[in-house]
Amino acid sequence: MTVDGTALRPLHLGISVESIEASVRWYGEMLGFTLLSDAEMPALESRVAFLGNGSFQLELFQHRRTLPLPPGRRTPNDDIRTQGTKHICFAHEDVPGLLAELRRKGADVVMEQVVKGKPMGFVRDNNGILIEFIQCQTPAAETGGLTASHPPLPTAARQTESSVFR
Template sequence: MAEFRFHHGGVSVPSLDEALDWYGRVLGFELEQRFYIKGARSDTAMIRKASLRFELFEVEGAAPLPEERRVPNTDIRTHGNKHVAFCVPDLECFLEEMEAKGVDIAFVVRESFGKGCFIRDCAGNLIEFIEDATP
């Protein structure tokens, strides 16, 4: 099988400037590159935090995120990409930090099989964080 590795995830947002601010202020991403994709009519940015990359798209005339895509339990009822997930060493500390920053916390799971949460970015897109204390 051909080898491959993860490069980035992509998120469509209504305001690129607002998303750049949110992803930087809330999650610590930094702007790596900003460019325009003529064929997609998209003001675009690649953001980075260590080895993690996200591509943010502000597309002219894009439809808003449907309400059911803003809730984890209803989002999975529609086929397609759902979300990205990141590991945090301590979910409770992470939640405290997100609450202090005024982040929209969509869903928290504290079960015998594990702990995690979903937050919404400034456009309502879901991002999952899972507690994983392994180094």
């Protein structure tokens, strides 16, 4: 991805959480992320931690007066009605196997389907935040990123495909 000839790449995703400790543990045990840094940010009334896995990072915020995730943001079909960022999606070569392993570890698998011939699924993290996985036979790094494994649907297909998620 480029802008004016300059390369762009995803660096991190920020997530507001109830507990840094619980989220560091969840993302470590479930998805292999490791703690990179953890600091108090008094001006934000928050604690901020960065987790890493390869070249991608998660930025976790724990605000002193945190508010829980609204119920409508906890399921993929309801969440798309609320404006804003929806979820992160990771490509994986064996989504059914990954979801089975995450389920075995205690993850909350909320959707598991095949869409356009590709296995996909959603899990909720320990805060109820949605994380999507889509099967990609070629590692994302070799296909130019997630968009190569999950192209946008043509307009006509969007209406037909949407019924899969009801």
